[in-house]
Amino acid sequence: MYYLGYTSLESGDLFTGYTFTWAWDNYSDAYTLYRSHFIRSFEYAAIATIVAFLISYPLAYWIAFRGGRWKNLLLLLIIAPFFVTYLIRTLAWKTILADDGVVVSILQNLHLVSSDGRLLATTTAVVAGITYNFLPFMALPIYVSLEQIDTRLIEAAEDLYANRAKAFFKVTFPLSLPGVFAGTLLTFIPACGDFINAQLLGTPQQQMIGNVIQRRFKEVADYPQAAALSFVLMAIILTLIIVYARSVGTERVTTGTA
Amino acid sequence: MTDPRLNDAITRRQLLRRAAVGGAALSLPSLLAACGGGGISGETNAGGGASTEVKQQLADTLVFANWPLYIDQKGKQRPTLDEFTSKTGVAVRYIEEVNDNEEWFGKYQAQLAQGQDIGRDITVLTDWMAARMVRLGYVQKKDKSAIPNESKLVSTLQHPTWDENRDYSMPWQSGMTGIAYNTKETGPVTSIEQLLTDPNLKGKVTCLTEMPDCMGLVMQSNGDDPTKVDPAAFDKAIATLKDAVDSGQIRRFTGNDYGDDLSSGNVAAAMAWSGDVVQLQLDNPNLKFVLPEAGGMIWTDNMLIPIGGDVFTASTYMNFVYDPKVAAEIEDWVNYICPVEGAKAELLKIDPGVAKNPLIFPTESMLANVKSFDPEAADNADFKEKFQTVTGA
Numbered sequence: 310m311y312y313l314g315y316t317s318l319e320s321g322d323l324f325t326g327y328t329f330t331w332a333w334d335n336y337s338d339a340y341t342l343y344r345s346h347f348i349r350s351f352e353y354a355a356i357a358t359i360v361a362f363l364i365s366y367p368l369a370y371w372i373a374f375r376g377g378r379w380k381n382l383l384l385l386l387i388i389a390p391f392f393v394t395y396l397i398r399t400l401a402w403k404t405i406l407a408d409d410g411v412v413v414s415i416l417q418n419l420h421l422v423s424s425d426g427r428l429l430a431t432t433t434a435v436v437a438g439i440t441y442n443f444l445p446f447m448a449l450p451i452y453v454s455l456e457q458i459d460t461r462l463i464e465a466a467e468d469l470y471a472n473r474a475k476a477f478f479k480v481t482f483p484l485s486l487p488g489v490f491a492g493t494l495l496t497f498i499p500a501c502g503d504f505i506n507a508q509l510l511g512t513p514q515q516q517m518i519g520n521v522i523q524r525r526f527k528e529v530a531d532y533p534q535a536a537a538l539s540f541v542l543m544a545i546i547l548t549l550i551i552v553y554a555r556s557v558g559t560e561r562v563t564t565g566t567a
Numbered sequence: 568m569t570d571p572r573l574n575d576a577i578t579r580r581q582l583l584r585r586a587a588v589g590g591a592a593l594s595l596p597s598l599l600a601a602c603g604g605g606g607i608s609g610e611t612n613a614g615g616g617a618s619t620e621v622k623q624q625l626a627d628t629l630v631f632a633n634w635p636l637y638i639d640q641k642g643k644q645r646p647t648l649d650e651f652t653s654k655t656g657v658a659v660r661y662i663e664e665v666n667d668n669e670e671w672f673g674k675y676q677a678q679l680a681q682g683q684d685i686g687r688d689i690t691v692l693t694d695w696m697a698a699r700m701v702r703l704g705y706v707q708k709k710d711k712s713a714i715p716n717e718s719k720l721v722s723t724l725q726h727p728t729w730d731e732n733r734d735y736s737m738p739w740q741s742g743m744t745g746i747a748y749n750t751k752e753t754g755p756v757t758s759i760e761q762l763l764t765d766p767n768l769k770g771k772v773t774c775l776t777e778m779p780d781c782m783g784l785v786m787q788s789n790g791d792d793p794t795k796v797d798p799a800a801f802d803k804a805i806a807t808l809k810d811a812v813d814s815g816q817i818r819r820f821t822g823n824d825y826g827d828d829l830s831s832g833n834v835a836a837a838m839a840w841s842g843d844v845v846q847l848q849l850d851n852p853n854l855k856f857v858l859p860e861a862g863g864m865i866w867t868d869n870m871l872i873p874i875g876g877d878v879f880t881a882s883t884y885m886n887f888v889y890d891p892k893v894a895a896e897i898e899d900w901v902n903y904i905c906p907v908e909g910a911k912a913e914l915l916k917i918d919p920g921v922a923k924n925p926l927i928f929p930t931e932s933m934l935a936n937v938k939s940f941d942p943e944a945a946d947n948a949d950f951k952e953k954f955q956t957v958t959g960a
Contacts, residue, residue: 322948342956403827403828403833404831407831407832407833408831408832408833409831409832409833427770427833429833430770430818430819511819512815512817512818512819512959513812513817513819513820513957513958513959514812514815514959515959516959520959524955524958525955526673527667527669527670527673528669528776528951528955529948529951529952529955530669530673530948531948531952
């Protein structure tokens with residue numbers, strides 16, 4: 310942390326060396342030059358987190374309450390893709406979404422994608438890639454907290470004349486909040502800094518802040534700027550988490566009582 | 568960790584290594600100082616002195632860091648390396664670790680800057696990065712007395728601006744950068760202008776992330792000279808490229824990975840490297856490679872001896888691959904452009920098909936139509952920054 314902060318205030322280049330000069334302009338540049346990348350990153354991460362939640366919750370719910378003896382197998386299926394590396398999984402999507410591939414032609418027949426349209430190298434592909442890659446991080450914590458719910462509480466709610474929807478929103482969902490909280494964080498935080506999906510499934514118009522940091526660091530060897538950007542990213546994420554934790558209520562989250 | 572014997576062994580080995588490298592390591596600060604003035608003359612003496620007089624004795628192992636798929640292979644064997652071992656008794660540890668010039672440099676820069684041995688006797692880097700390594704004093708002079716075959720180096724590559732007399736480097740392979748297109752997806756694509764503006768290709772074009780290749784092609788298309796880059800011309804090329812990005816013409820910027828997209832038809836036309844296309848054509852005969860009308864690019868990857876590498880062993884290996892017979896064997900598999908005079912004649916005997924392929928042994932007129940990118944400009948931070956911004960980051 311200290312080293313990162315120190316580097317972010319240096320100036321210079323690879324050949325003359327880097328010196329510490331309180332170069333705050335690394336930070337102002339982070340805002341003026343890369344604002345759109347930051348905004349895009351948070352947008353994509355937020356959408357991906359929401360979509361992942363919408364998919365994961367029913368999935369986890371179903372496994373936890375209806376899985377029966379297949380529970381472990383179903384969980385294994387969720388994790389199974391993770392036996393393959395991140396990169397390969399993302400590359401696989403390139404094949405699935407290929408312009409001449411099955412998915413695109415079906416969507417074209419349904420007129421969901423125009424006949425000369427494509428899925429690969431679009432915003433949709435990038436967000437879908439992020440959602441897919443972080444889905445288990447959302448599903449598993451939710452599953453754990455749903456699994457721990459004492460079903461007698463739900464039965465009690467129904468005995469007390471709550472209909473099923475009401476029982477769900479008054480009892481089940483609040484009790485699963487710790488899992489939802491953990492899941493959103495585990496998805497949102499890495500998604501903000503992700504660059505693989507944008508690089509492989511996007512075009513230059515979909516580049517996220519992670520791509521910028523990676524290139525600053527690797528291609529341009531502008532370590533101070535890369536460090537400053539990382540710092541800003543970290544600060545924003547931290548702020549968002551605090552706001553989020555406050556609004557959800559840390560106590561509820563940590564103790565899990567409704 | 569606490570075993571004293573282990574500690575001893577390591578420090579002793581390091582000491583011995585340092586002693587051998589001594590000359591180069593000690594003179595590093597002076598090399599760096601010389602860089603400021605920009606003169607190469609200063610370093611030549613400083614760097615050479617001790618290291619060229621290394622014992623003319625072969626080491627047990629040669630550690631060779633190269634790009635993936637860049638040497639002949641037969642199953643799991645690498646025939647020319649085995650040949651080298653049986654000829655000299657030197658075992659070769661061949662590491663395919665260079666995927667990207669900057670990435671490789673970033674990995675070892677800290678060690679090299681401190682004059683430490685990175686455990687590599689030979690590494691292969693592209694012109695501009697090789698120039699940077701020489702300028703920073705991260706490499707050792709080769710032992711010319713061990714390389715009589717150097718006379719076989721083709722004349723066009725004998726005097727690069729960054730290493731006038733090839734004191735530090737030996738070309739490994741060259742390659743051309745041009746346009747590749749898939750005839751199933753598009754008609755002929757013959758110019759960069761067409762690649763970047765033809766509405767039929769919209770969203771089906773990729774360009775290269777390697778700045779010298781990409782910008783060199785665009786600059787030539789604009790009628791500018793990429794061998795000596797003028798900032799205004801560079802900016803003009805950036806503007807041309809930016810228009811194509813903004814209009815959605817360019818789908819992605821890629822490294823070697825354009826191959827998959829091009830073969831599968833996701834991409835109709837791409838900036839591409841000649842050797843890649845030769846290999847891709849084996850699986851997909853619909854792919855064509857052309858040099859753009861305004862001119863293509865040529866680049867060379869060079870063998871270098873990083874600080875700490877065994878100069879005599881590395882030089883002996885360089886000599887070995889400059890034997891036209893060996894060069895022909897490597898060429899038959901690698902399919903880039905061979906820098907060794909006489910390799911074509913040898914290859915005609917073993918594989919005339921490859922020897923007659925103009926992408927591997929280009930014709931005179933093709934060679935007249937390619938230029939190599941200004942190595943100084945290739946390493947210019949300002950240019951690189953502008954280029955990165957256009958490519959989306």
